[in-house]
Amino acid sequence: MTTFLIDLSPGDMKRRLGDALGIYVDAMRYPRGTEDQRASMWLEHIRRRGWTAVAAVEVPDHAVDDPDAPPLAAAPMLGVAYGYCGAPDQWWQQQVVQGLERGGADRAEIAELTNDYFELTEVHIHPRAQGRGLGEALVRRLLAGRTEPQVLLSTPEVDEEANRAWRLYRRLGFTDVIRGYHFAGDPRPFAILGRDLPL
Template identity: 35%
Template sequence: MAVDTELRELDPGAFAHVVPALLEVYEAAMRPPPEQLPGRASVMHGHTRYPGFRAILAVQDERAVGFAYAFHGTNGQWWHDVVTTGMRVRGQRGHLKRYLSDPLEIAEVHVHPDAQNQGIGRRMLHRLCEGRPERTAVLSTRSGPSAARHLYRSCGFVEVLDRFSFPGSPDQPFSIMAARLPLTSSAAPERSPGRSPWWPWTG
């Protein structure tokens, strides 16, 4: 029997309070080395202080089964500065102006494996971007074919920088993807979005 999923928006304080529960979802979806979880928690807490922070929690039977969050991207933020530099180095100044001059930076979208293939990731992504004042949404995800890229492309995201390596993760190439806001709708079914997007550990 299908289980109803409720989406709840969390303010920064509420998000910080439930980080331990969110890390359980993150750990199940991403399977990171356990010793890296404290660093991920620190990054998530730090992001609550960024401008325009918004978080969405997916709940089934009062249990967190997914979460997503984003914030306004600007100079001085680690991810924003690293990607901006990467685009300049690769001569992508047109993309830099088009996609990173006024972005909503999507940090995390994760769904617990027990709740995947129910459209939760797509719903959270659209809810996260709904009514935002920014012109674009941007994120990073692992390079190569994946369910995550399928989901993002179906929502209007395109690759603007591919096989990009973040400092500290030279052996794990990423794609930087961007979309104009508001996001496009799609009837394409969602496929296992629990491993998307993935940010490097350095925050």
């Protein structure tokens, strides 16, 4: 099998939504059925300004140079990542602003962090394809050429930052924006991380 990284157009994402959500649920080890709750949200995100998505797909070696092979956008998916420009009417930004306020940040600091950023919303690699650099490759592709001065993301807190997501973000130079934050309606603590762009 040969692995390719591809850009997903809005149409590709709509067509492949079931596969992308399947990877998300398997990667996060969420119960089956979670994808049904998430589908409308992922579709709504496609309409947000600056929405960009990438995927890792795999193709049998014999099909790589076959002109009659199906397009890469239809090939089996190993991973998916997407994001969009942050904006004040987005729930996530409102939560982050609240967290910054609670942490004592002043207006100018909050504005500097939230006025112009790319939100790295999702990055997931199927468990069978994790640990070979695909997550990093997807994040690099997604962030390449972004015009925003920074990127922000949230990730669940984990003891000692000991999981692949944390290792990836630290390796890519993400630093703490807020730690131990509780998003409304979620009992788990999250970290908000960020870094300047370009990567």
